Amino acid sequence: MTDVFARRRSIRLSLALSVCGCAWALALPAVAEEYAIGGSGTNLGAMRILAEAYAARHPGGDRFTVLPSMGSSGGVKAVTAGAVALGVTSRPLKADEAAAGATAREYARTPFVFAAAATLPVEGLATADIADIYAGRLAAWPDGTRIRMVLRPASDSDNDAIRAISPAVAAALKEAEARPGMAYAVTDQETARAIASVPGGIGPSTLALVRTEDWGLKALALDGVAPSPETIADGRYPWFKSLYVVTSPRSPEAAHAFVAFVRSDEGRAILARTGHWVP
Amino acid sequence: MSGAPYYAGPEAPRSRLLSALMAAAAIAVALALPAVTFGLGYSARGVALHTRATVKAELVNQVIALSPTMWRYQDVRLHDVLTRTPVERPDERATLLAADGTVVSASDNRPGGIAMRRSAPVHDAGVPVGRVEVEQRIDDLLLFTALAAALGAALAGSLFALLRRSQMREAATLATMLDERERARITLFAITDGVVSVDAERRVAYLNPAAAALTLWTPEEARGRPLDEVCPLVDEATMAPAPAAVHTAMDQDRAAAYDEREIALMRRDGTSVAVEDSAAPLHDRTGAVIGAVMVLRDVSATRRMEKRALWDATHDSLTGLVNRREFEARVEAALARARAAAPGGVVCYLDLDQFKLVNDTCGHTAGDALLRQVGGVLQNRLRRSDTLARLGGDEFGVLLEDCPLDRAERIAADLLAAIREFRFVWEGKAFSVGASIGMIALGRDVGSRADVLAAVDAACYAAKEQGRGRICVYRSSDADIARRRSEMGWAARLSRAIEDNRLTLYYQPYKPLGPHSAPGEHMEVLLRLIDEDGNLVAPGTFLPAAERYNLMPAIDRWVIGHVFARYHELVRRFGAPLTCAINLSGTTLGDEGIFDYIRAQASAHAVPPGGICFEITETAAINNMRVATQFMAAVKGLGFSFALDDFGVGTSSLAYLKTLPVDFLKIDGSFVRNIASDPIDRTMTETINRVGHLMGLQTVGEYAADAEIVAALREIGVDFAQGYGVAPPAPLPE
Numbered sequence A: 001m002t003d004v005f006a007r008r009r010s011i012r013l014s015l016a017l018s019v020c021g022c023a024w025a026l027a028l029p030a031v032a033e034e035y036a037i038g039g040s041g042t043n044l045g046a047m048r049i050l051a052e053a054y055a056a057r058h059p060g061g062d063r064f065t066v067l068p069s070m071g072s073s074g075g076v077k078a079v080t081a082g083a084v085a086l087g088v089t090s091r092p093l094k095a096d097e098a099a100a101g102a103t104a105r106e107y108a109r110t111p112f113v114f115a116a117a118a119t120l121p122v123e124g125l126a127t128a129d130i131a132d133i134y135a136g137r138l139a140a141w142p143d144g145t146r147i148r149m150v151l152r153p154a155s156d157s158d159n160d161a162i163r164a165i166s167p168a169v170a171a172a173l174k175e176a177e178a179r180p181g182m183a184y185a186v187t188d189q190e191t192a193r194a195i196a197s198v199p200g201g202i203g204p205s206t207l208a209l210v211r212t213e214d215w216g217l218k219a220l221a222l223d224g225v226a227p228s229p230e231t232i233a234d235g236r237y238p239w240f241k242s243l244y245v246v247t248s249p250r251s252p253e254a255a256h257a258f259v260a261f262v263r264s265d266e267g268r269a270i271l272a273r274t275g276h277w278v279p
Numbered sequence B: 001m002s003g004a005p006y007y008a009g010p011e012a013p014r015s016r017l018l019s020a021l022m023a024a025a026a027i028a029v030a031l032a033l034p035a036v037t038f039g040l041g042y043s044a045r046g047v048a049l050h051t052r053a054t055v056k057a058e059l060v061n062q063v064i065a066l067s068p069t070m071w072r073y074q075d076v077r078l079h080d081v082l083t084r085t086p087v088e089r090p091d092e093r094a095t096l097l098a099a100d101g102t103v104v105s106a107s108d109n110r111p112g113g114i115a116m117r118r119s120a121p122v123h124d125a126g127v128p129v130g131r132v133e134v135e136q137r138i139d140d141l142l143l144f145t146a147l148a149a150a151l152g153a154a155l156a157g158s159l160f161a162l163l164r165r166s167q168m169r170e171a172a173t174l175a176t177m178l179d180e181r182e183r184a185r186i187t188l189f190a191i192t193d194g195v196v197s198v199d200a201e202r203r204v205a206y207l208n209p210a211a212a213a214l215t216l217w218t219p220e221e222a223r224g225r226p227l228d229e230v231c232p233l234v235d236e237a238t239m240a241p242a243p244a245a246v247h248t249a250m251d252q253d254r255a256a257a258y259d260e261r262e263i264a265l266m267r268r269d270g271t272s273v274a275v276e277d278s279a280a281p282l283h284d285r286t287g288a289v290i291g292a293v294m295v296l297r298d299v300s301a302t303r304r305m306e307k308r309a310l311w312d313a314t315h316d317s318l319t320g321l322v323n324r325r326e327f328e329a330r331v332e333a334a335l336a337r338a339r340a341a342a343p344g345g346v347v348c349y350l351d352l353d354q355f356k357l358v359n360d361t362c363g364h365t366a367g368d369a370l371l372r373q374v375g376g377v378l379q380n381r382l383r384r385s386d387t388l389a390r391l392g393g394d395e396f397g398v399l400l401e402d403c404p405l406d407r408a409e410r411i412a413a414d415l416l417a418a419i420r421e422f423r424f425v426w427e428g429k430a431f432s433v434g435a436s437i438g439m440i441a442l443g444r445d446v447g448s449r450a451d452v453l454a455a456v457d458a459a460c461y462a463a464k465e466q467g468r469g470r471i472c473v474y475r476s477s478d479a480d481i482a483r484r485r486s487e488m489g490w491a492a493r494l495s496r497a498i499e500d501n502r503l504t505l506y507y508q509p510y511k512p513l514g515p516h517s518a519p520g521e522h523m524e525v526l527l528r529l530i531d532e533d534g535n536l537v538a539p540g541t542f543l544p545a546a547e548r549y550n551l552m553p554a555i556d557r558w559v560i561g562h563v564f565a566r567y568h569e570l571v572r573r574f575g576a577p578l579t580c581a582i583n584l585s586g587t588t589l590g591d592e593g594i595f596d597y598i599r600a601q602a603s604a605h606a607v608p609p610g611g612i613c614f615e616i617t618e619t620a621a622i623n624n625m626r627v628a629t630q631f632m633a634a635v636k637g638l639g640f641s642f643a644l645d646d647f648g649v650g651t652s653s654l655a656y657l658k659t660l661p662v663d664f665l666k667i668d669g670s671f672v673r674n675i676a677s678d679p680i681d682r683t684m685t686e687t688i689n690r691v692g693h694l695m696g697l698q699t700v701g702e703y704a705a706d707a708e709i710v711a712a713l714r715e716i717g718v719d720f721a722q723g724y725g726v727a728p729p730a731p732l733p734e
Helices: A006-026 A041-059 A070-082 A095-099 A127-135 A155-164 A165-176 A188-199 A207-212 A229-232 A253-262 A266-272 B011-066 B075-084 B139-189 B210-217 B246-250 B300-314 B324-339 B355-362 B364-380 B407-421 B449-465 B479-499 B539-548 B553-574 B594-605 B618-623 B623-635 B655-656 B680-692 B707-716
Strands: A035-041 A063-066 A085-087 A104-118 A147-150 A203-205 A217-222 A241-246 B092-098 B101-107 B115-123 B126-137 B192-199 B204-208 B232-233 B263-266 B272-283 B288-300 B346-350 B387-392 B395-400 B421-425 B431-432 B435-440 B471-473 B502-507 B523-532 B578-584 B612-617 B639-647 B664-667 B696-699
Touching: A035 A041, A035 A070, A035 A253, A035 B387, A041 A063, A041 A085, A041 A188, A041 A253, A041 A266, A063 B126, A070 A085, A070 A095, A070 A241, A070 B075, A070 B696, A104 A207, A104 A229, A104 A253, A104 A266, A127 A165, A127 A188, A147 A165, A147 A188, A155 A165, A155 A203, A155 B192, A155 B539, A165 A217, A165 B355, A188 A203, A188 A207, A203 A207, A203 A217, A207 A217, A241 A253, A241 B387, A241 B395, A253 A266, B011 B075, B011 B092, B011 B115, B011 B126, B011 B139, B075 B101, B075 B115, B075 B435, B092 B210, B115 B623, B126 B553, B126 B594, B192 B210, B204 B210, B204 B431, B210 B288, B246 B288, B272 B300, B288 B324, B288 B618, B300 B355, B324 B449, B355 B395, B355 B421, B355 B431, B364 B387, B364 B421, B395 B407, B407 B435, B407 B471, B435 B612, B449 B471, B479 B539, B479 B553, B502 B553, B523 B539, B523 B553, B539 B553, B553 B594, B553 B612, B578 B680, B594 B623, B612 B618, B612 B623, B612 B664, B618 B623, B618 B639, B618 B655, B623 B639, B680 B696, B680 B707, B696 B707
Parallel strands: A035 A063, A035 A085, A147 A203, B435 B471, B523 B578, B578 B612, B612 B639, B639 B664, B664 B696
Antiparallel strands: A085 A241, A104 A203, A104 A217, A104 A241, B092 B101, B092 B126, B115 B126, B192 B204, B192 B288, B232 B263, B263 B272, B272 B288, B346 B395, B346 B435, B387 B395, B421 B431, B502 B523
8 A cells, every 4th residue: 555645745746757857847946845754652752843843944845744653663664665754763673674775863862761640649669669560569659549550562662671671570561461451552652641541550651752742741760760861871760762763765855854954953952852862 | 494594684684784884873973073073163263263353353444544544554553453452362373464465464473383264354444455364273173173083983983882782782682582482493393292372362373293293283274263173172081072271371370281181182183182281371571461372292192001000000911800909999999888888799709629720730821811711701790880800810809789698699609600611621621610709798897808808718718618619608607717717817826926936846757667668767847836825836727827828838948947957966866867858838839939948958058868858748749740740850859859748638649649759658647547447448558558669669657656557557568657656746856
């Protein structure tokens, strides 16, 4: 199935080329296009802000629309297939993805966090608490509210980040996945929504998402360290996710221009402001 | 009967068909169980898998609906759908394929192995854009199927084994039943008794060959006919119809037999055969009588034998007349009737007078013929209701039923007359026969049967003594008969005396009178009896009874045994050579074992030749001439001699002297007694003495009562004298 946007661009381009010819066409001013960005939900909030900043920087120029989350893999597939101009992921490329022509470039890092509703009277947890919550040993918040951990699909990269916290947490996660009645959320946004909407909810997220999307969440400190660009920069907060922009040979030039904007000072400033640390 | 196996025929194909059916059933079970297991499992699993695919496809449809252009890149969501909604099983793999078959998303499992696959289409606004395929391993199903196959095989094997065993058991049972049926059939064929089975209506259902032969009905003809038509039974004595035992068996539901009665089967040809019939009812499973089996046994031979045996037991085989036992039984019955005040009868005892003469001179065959002819003569003179019996020897008994004594006497006289008129002819010689009859009228006062027979015997004896050819009616006052009865008492006393050894021996010597007298000592051994009170009884008292009741052989043996045993002792006492004379009765001469006894005693006691002389009377010798001659010749072979006792009182005695091998002639005392005074007796003595000497015999004069007689004897030339004039009898020294 051919992506609608890509087909639309292709038709236009084909018409222009066929009517005007190549030389004449080169003499004409470029037509503003709208390109899609798709991929991991972690990246989307910041990308939306960057796209808006890019549009503001280039009035009448190409515009970038951030699609709903399709996950890192979906983003890579879409960009490889030409369905989106630019893919974003919260993990490096896999070998088969790279073999398919995808090229990834890290543009920022953001703390991997456990988020909770902003109203929850808890500010931080120990990693042991995280293990206990997954294992069911810690079942209620101090105010008595039942702790409801929102899980991610097994294939989601968040689970890799969670398991990386400690072997105890990894074992506890396995227990949680086998426990009935657990809440699952497929995308980062759905996860955020679930955490915010479920009483006593808590779940994996990133500081970037907490700051760029208005879900009413807060990032909890782990082992007494609050997640921030600074704490991951100085290593006190060791849990973070690297964020990438992905292009393919089928990506338009505009995509590369947008990537350049992301990596520009303005872009870096936006990223830093939205919970990213640009290495 | 055919020699072919009786169980051949349709059973073998039937058995093969059953075996094939059983094998088919077993195979069906063996195949059905795994097939059903696999089929149901595969179907159920297919439905479940299809449901899972359908659920996942529906969820994919939702993703497509929300993102119709970018749905195929919703990798995480699609993956989540494929793996978690519903949760993927470890042996399952879900794949989302685009319409062109490219894989859009797939779960991470790699089930491998043998799997089944179900798919459900995914749609975009109703247009198929791909499908969800869910595949799942079915190794476990195959394993179950294999287990089911194994179980099915085991069940099939067991089922086949059970069916086969049941079939074999059934076959064995059938074979046994057929075998038993065949045995029964062969038995019925072979059995000599007639077997007839009837149905509930008592119509013939079956006849075995023996029954067919008995009744002369073939089984086919008899079948369905009433039993009483095929097997009519009658009372053999009255020929009146007799109900078959079958009727009793069926009416009373029990085995029945009529072997007590003598019945006969009326055969189809009108002849009859003596049978015994018995019957037993046949029952169905509920116990109801459905027929009966009757057995007919041809007992004609047995019954003939029984009648013959009965006849033999009650009749005299020689004459065909009633024998003594039956006669006594009939007398007993008549006596009972007489005691019951019924008209009495008369019992007669008839003894032939000249039978021994015929028997001895013409032989036993002639004697037997004489008895048979006399029996016929007598029978012709009697009524049918009377009984004529041969009681033994030449004695006949007659029982005249319901006959007054005067009429009985007329009948007896008629019998005597008939016998007198009768002439027995044998080998051209005619013999006249006489008889004596004793009679007794039965009544309440005649005593027992034994008393009656003893009385009539005594009466007959009295008739003989009265001169033969007479009739003597017993009356309790008759002196002769009383004496006769006294003899009968003596017979019993004699028997006891022999048993108690109360006989004793005396002797009386001969005195030699001339120079030609045989050398040595001669004595006659005499017998005496010591009665129960110790008194000595002379032989004249008891010897008649001994003669009459056949005790003489035993007495003579007793004497022989004792004399032979004491011979050497006597020799020592009286000197040698010693000749002991022993009297032998006429009855003893006919005793078959007497010669062997003498020879044994002589051998046992080493009695020398000439040591014994046996004295026999002229009458005894003549009455038993042939036997006496043979016996005397044999005894003389042992070296012993003979004396003819009481010579001269008999008739025709001189003629017999030529044939009798005697050594001594004892002149009867009736001549000797008076020779001194009676010239006739002296002449008779002289004649006998002369004849004896002419024949080379030694002569002895008996009853030499005094010296005068002895002197006369010496003068005549008699060789020996014996009597009180010589020496009285004295006890034989112990």
